[in-house]
Amino acid sequence: MKRPIVLAGGGTGGHVFVADAIAKALVASGETRDALGFVGSRRGQESVLLADSGISLTLLPGRGIKRSLSPRTVLDNIGAMIGLGAAFVTMVVRFGRNRPRAVVSVGGYAALPAGLAAALWRVPLILVNIDAVPGSTHRLLARVAVASCVIGDDVDLPHPTVTGAPVRDEFVQIDRSPSGRQAAKRTLNCDPERPLISVMTGSLGARSVNLSVLELAGAWSARPLTIYHVCGSRDFTEVSSRAAHIEGELEYRVVEFEERPGVLYQATDVLVSRAGALSIAEIAVSGVAAIMVPLPGAPGDHQTKNAQSLVAHDAGILVSDGDLTAQRLGEEIDRLLNDPTARANIEENARARGRSDAAERVATVVMSYV
Template sequence: MSRTWALIAGGGTAGHVLPGISIAREVTDRGAPQHAVHFVGSARGVETRLVAEAGFALTALPGRGLQRGFSPSSMAANATATAELARAFVQALRVLRRRKPAVVVGLGGYASVAVGVAAALLRVPLVITEQNAVPGLANRLLGRLAAGAATAFEDTDLRRAAWTGNPVRTEVLEADRSVGRSAARAALGVNEECRLVAVFGGSLGARTINEAIAGALDLWRDRRDLHVRHIAGHRDYADLSGRMSAEPPRAINYDLVAYEDDMATVYAAADLVVSRAGATTVAELAAVGMPAVLVPLPGAPGDHQTANARRLEAAGGAVLVRDAELDATRLVAEVDDLLEDPDRLDSMAGAARSLARPEAAGAVVDLMESCARYPSPRHPSPDRSEAAG
């Protein structure tokens, strides 16, 4: 078996997995071979697809996260989840003993707990990454065991915290809303005369946002100058598609898709985003300098989406609307106010960009290298290879 330098654990959602992939790519960009990075995730999480597509190997652990609440169904599910966590911990121990990594990185989520505790038991240095303004349960637990904590926000309450920023995909970092705008709009079929509003709420979707947009289309029915790209999510797409097909024709340009693999093109083309306030979304909005209307997910652990959104709002890069206050009328009012004020949009774009940390992946890997048991492997440089020959 090839030697593993960094074992990256966690996931469950794209918000946890995508920063991990950015970290892995930074390790290999510094000269380490692909096999020097190995992922451990949940068999039920999106990492089973995303990590493979990125070209890295993954070990999938059994089980699922704990449910919040004390209903009979929640307690029964948590009893099963606890047993599965024990199985996952045993498997994590086996993986660590076999691969002998120099450092373990915890991304948050269910799998990071099993692997993080196993790393502490085997005395493998643990670095945790916290993507949100409010730490999640997994990182609050593992923070006591970690040699370092890489945080997306400056004042995150974790021990040994280092403010690195939240790593963002290279393709998003390279999205150019000025030079690349025309090509991106052509790729999406957006007329140059239209203002493009991109709407999304995660891989499953956000029902409140989806319903508000469905109603807004009636209010915008005659708007030929407006184009809405609605990324509805897998859960609501079929229902929305059926409803939209039954509607009479509208003048407004409207695209309904279930999921978007090429968010970099969407960011380059859009004038405004309406979305939830997950950690990866907020980091990407900052990276590309994108004005936004943010609707935080109610009931998120620690209300972390509201905390994320408030950072962007306080900087002047976003408008925050509570989920309970969003309907078609409020959405139309907020979007129209912004689109009618180009100077404000420009100011919001600059304010959002002021929070960006484009070197976040590099800063996280610097922290990993400072904590690791041994240096990261490097391919020999061309000069050394020639000298050896």
């Protein structure tokens, strides 16, 4: 049996989607699915999102380390370290048996045990870093990595190759022509003649964004628009309940999770989003005019830096979480809706920053080491 190529990482949907995109590119390059393996976290979404991949999945214990010295956090971090230690032992034993041809880390705490085990067994370790600022896992693994796939020349990791951030095929294939947008709106059962504002802030959602959008929907209830609000699981019950009381010309759609994000991006006239690395990559590849609200307190403030990578090229709008209100959000959306030329320029600039072949570029780097 062929020695595997292992794709490790997880804990968030962003990591999982990147690993899946790379796996598909490796299969397209000639690898078989039984010669690949995923390593992820028991606490993450891997078991659901990768269930139909046809690739073996190993789920590890452990969790991320929290940055706090409170007694509760210290106890949680002790438990996290024990879990990561157990995960490392599991990977050392596993890699000793099957000696992978390469290990690819997409980041997140689930990648750390696999990366360290790869170093112990002298297996080539390739980092795929899609954030503007490397996370703690990749800063640690950088010392033993043979290559780093990065989104730009300014990312501080060793042996870099600029590949861009791998995204799902459905974003690469988007048709954002006027007819394509109308067709996507019909697919979503939305009025194809109305401007569509979409809101996407991750599987859990973002409370500050959710509440601002909810308030804005109430203020805009008489406007002939569509707001398609993917609010996430954490606030869905509250947001959907309050949204039911908003009546008027506005079409306000609240959903917990969108199973067709590519269709939604194709239909979107203005997007409101957090600024995770994968979100930035999807915005760029799709060519969507986005208002980005970075997550406050993210390690190294990496979401702000992610958003700035687009803002610096007039390819998006940044509103800090602290400045976010329904009024400010409405002003920014109106500015884009009322100036089609400015909106089209942002879309074009965003598209110029995207790399639709990023997954294939990463696969090429990986295959050069196996």
